[in-house]
Amino acid sequence: MSLPPSSYLRYLPAVFSGKDSAFVGDYLKIFEKLLTGIGDGALDGRRGIQELLNTDVAGNLFYPRLSFLFDPAGTDFMPPISAAKPNQQQAILANLDSYIGVPAVTNPLAAYVAGQSATGSAQSGIEAWLNSFLNWLGGWVDLTLDNSWSIDKKRMVTAQILALYRLRGTPLGLGYMLNLLLDLPLMIEGVQYQEAGDGFPAKAVPVKGQITVTVSNPKAPCIGVSDQVQTAFILQERYHAGSQVVSGYFPWLFNVQITLPNAHNSGFVLTSQNTQQVLRLQQQLQQLLAAIKPAASRFAITIFPSMQLQAVTPQTQICNAATLGINTLLGLQGIP
Numbered sequence: 001m002s003l004p005p006s007s008y009l010r011y012l013p014a015v016f017s018g019k020d021s022a023f024v025g026d027y028l029k030i031f032e033k034l035l036t037g038i039g040d041g042a043l044d045g046r047r048g049i050q051e052l053l054n055t056d057v058a059g060n061l062f063y064p065r066l067s068f069l070f071d072p073a074g075t076d077f078m079p080p081i082s083a084a085k086p087n088q089q090q091a092i093l094a095n096l097d098s099y100i101g102v103p104a105v106t107n108p109l110a111a112y113v114a115g116q117s118a119t120g121s122a123q124s125g126i127e128a129w130l131n132s133f134l135n136w137l138g139g140w141v142d143l144t145l146d147n148s149w150s151i152d153k154k155r156m157v158t159a160q161i162l163a164l165y166r167l168r169g170t171p172l173g174l175g176y177m178l179n180l181l182l183d184l185p186l187m188i189e190g191v192q193y194q195e196a197g198d199g200f201p202a203k204a205v206p207v208k209g210q211i212t213v214t215v216s217n218p219k220a221p222c223i224g225v226s227d228q229v230q231t232a233f234i235l236q237e238r239y240h241a242g243s244q245v246v247s248g249y250f251p252w253l254f255n256v257q258i259t260l261p262n263a264h265n266s267g268f269v270l271t272s273q274n275t276q277q278v279l280r281l282q283q284q285l286q287q288l289l290a291a292i293k294p295a296a297s298r299f300a301i302t303i304f305p306s307m308q309l310q311a312v313t314p315q316t317q318i319c320n321a322a323t324l325g326i327n328t329l330l331g332l333q334g335i336p
Contacts (some may be wrong), residue, residue: 006032057099058319062137064155069095078159081130082151090123097126127151134158141165157181169294175215177292178256180299182284185210188274192267209261211281216255250306253297263305278303 009017015286016024032038057079060067069092072078081092102125131147134154138145143161145154157180164180167173178184188211191204258281270278282301289299 005029008032021053056323061099062138064134064153064266066096078152078156080152081155091132093123093126096130097123100129102126102127111155142262153183162297168292171215174254174256174289174292178213178215178285178288181288182213182281185212186277186281187211188261190271190274192259192265193267193269204269207265207268209265211261211278212255212259213281213285214259216257218253219254254289254293254297256289256299257302258282258285258301258303260303260305 005017005022006028008028009021009025029038057068066081069081070076084092105127105227129150131154134151135145135147138158138161140152141158141161143158145157149157160180161181164173164177167176175307187208189206189208192207194203194205196202251267258278259277260268260270262270281304289301293299
């Protein structure tokens with residue numbers, strides 16, 4: 001069965017549409033494939049230039065959502081790509097590759113090292129291109145993306161960063177930035193004491209909880225007004241802790257509070273793994289806040305609630321909320 005000729009024949013005189021003009025019809029397919037596209041498997045199913053320059057494609061290619069790859073009726077702010085199911089992810093990347101046409105990734109060491117494939121997976125090329133493209137796109141909004149981030153996180157951060165720039169230097173802006181970059185609130189799994197009952201002994205059962213981070217300015221003391229020298233407010237040359245301030249707040253200090261799950265659930269018990277997660281989060285906050293805080297300002301990180309060592313009871317022997325060096329932030333790991 002012969003394939004139909006190029007649709008471009010309709011723009012030529014009728015003499016080129018006769019029985020002896022099969023060559024012309026096939027020859028024009030080359031230009032039709034490259035310019036307006038043909039829905040076949042040639043050139044790995046690549047779309048035509050006209051399809052790429054379509055308003056829905058070119059207009060959305062430079063926005064991280066990449067809306068032309070998803071259902072127009074969808075309302076998700078950032079439909080997943082890397083977090084989608086494997087078959088959906090493969091279909092989305094294949095659709096994107098049909099517009100871009102990224103060559104397959106080759107392995108130059110395959111000819112010299114046994115057991116290595118000469119080419120990568122079908123989607124490795126377009127996935128590498130998309131990661132690089134998002135890094136380039138972030139540069140246009142003064143953003144350096146972390147290469148360890150997934151494709152979806154790069155898209156999410158790039159899409160929201162301009163709005164956060166407007167809140168730069170404020171407690172609200174810092175809080176939003178921390179939540180976005182560190183994937184907060186952080187969900188952790190601890191344990192909780194379960195009393196004996198129905199013939200089952202008392203035991204520790206898994207329970208989930210959230211670690212949240214809030215940013216605020218400390219409340220400044222009020223300035224008293226008095227006509228007496230002894231009680232009148234006097235502006236000092238240098239600030240001293242506890243002194244009154246003219247501005248009414250401390251713009252140079254940000255209180256950053258890490259709130260643990262046991263603040264809302266008193267029965268939640270941190271495990272040694274949870275303690276390491278909290279310490280890791282604290283280190284990340286130290287590094288990130290040092291980079292994004294306003295100039296000439298400082299920050300103080302606190303952890304709430306604080307823990308007290310508990311008396312030894314049958315319950316604490318099974319599920320102790322504060323074992324020094326194990327699930328507290330004091331002492332060295334593994335040293336009681």
